[in-house]
Amino acid sequence: DAGITQSPRHKVTETGTPVTLRCHQTENHRYMYWYRQDPGHGLRLIHYSYGVKDTDKGEVSDGYSVSRSKTEDFLLTLESATSSQTSVYFCAISESVVGRDGYTFGSGTRLTVV
Amino acid sequence: RKEVEQDPGPFNVPEGATVAFNCTYSNSASQSFFWYRQDCRKEPKLLMSVYSSGNEDGRFTAQLNRASQYISLLIRDSKLSDSATYLCVVRIPNDYKLSFGAGTTVTVRA
Numbered sequence: 632d633a634g635i636t637q638s639p640r641h642k643v644t645e646t647g648t649p650v651t652l653r654c655h656q657t658e659n660h661r662y663m664y665w666y667r668q669d670p671g672h673g674l675r676l677i678h679y680s681y682g683v684k685d686t687d688k689g690e691v692s693d694g695y696s697v698s699r700s701k702t703e704d705f706l707l708t709l710e711s712a713t714s715s716q717t718s719v720y721f722c723a724i725s726e727s728v729v730g731r732d733g734y735t736f737g738s739g740t741r742l743t744v745v
Numbered sequence: 746r747k748e749v750e751q752d753p754g755p756f757n758v759p760e761g762a763t764v765a766f767n768c769t770y771s772n773s774a775s776q777s778f779f780w781y782r783q784d785c786r787k788e789p790k791l792l793m794s795v796y797s798s799g800n801e802d803g804r805f806t807a808q809l810n811r812a813s814q815y816i817s818l819l820i821r822d823s824k825l826s827d828s829a830t831y832l833c834v835v836r837i838p839n840d841y842k843l844s845f846g847a848g849t850t851v852t853v854r855a
Binding site for chain 1: 777781786787788789794832841842843845846848
């Protein structure tokens with residue numbers, strides 16, 4: 632499998648605290664994505680990156696920010712965690728956005744906001 | 746209207762049976778199509794790309810119908826290990842992201 636790791640794997644945090652999730656890749660892929668997955672909603676895109684320092688919002692970006700200071704790392708920050716942000720967060724990478732290149736996903740981070 | 750729609754199932758089938766399900770997509774300009782598999786509490790993994798002429802990978806057959814804008818997945822000789830959620834995924838031209846369906850759950854029973 633592609634080299635993509637997410638950390639932490641599990642986290643419990645209190646409402647109102649900031650939280651940062653990390654996605655690290657060793658594949659030198661240009662494109663990186665953060666999704667959340669909740670029952671009944673499937674995968675929903677939070678933010679994505681199309682290069683170092685190049686990011687854009689997805690469909691559920693409110694309350695989240697991202698940074699990509701180098702190719703291999705894409706950070707997702709919950710600025711002030713709320714219970715509605717309890718979810719499973721997946722990072723994904725892709726070498727290109729054309730043709731038959733799909734995504735490779737990380738193993739996910741289970742976040743609980745109490 | 747959602748970009749990709751799937752019957753959520755669940756499809757409950759006995760071992761050895763054939764199961765098939767579809768997904769529909771709304772954008773006629775969609776150019777690449779995939780099926781992903783997701784096991785419970787795990788990340789999605791690419792099962793197969795879908796080619797215009799249809800393609801097989803072992804017991805799995807994928808078909809694309811551009812005129813009716815749907816993709817199908819057929820699983821022959823189902824195994825217990827095929828129990829999973831299958832995600833239909835579509836790429837739209839000039840879009841950085843893929844569009845995911847909510848998934849179809851398949852449960853294979855002994």
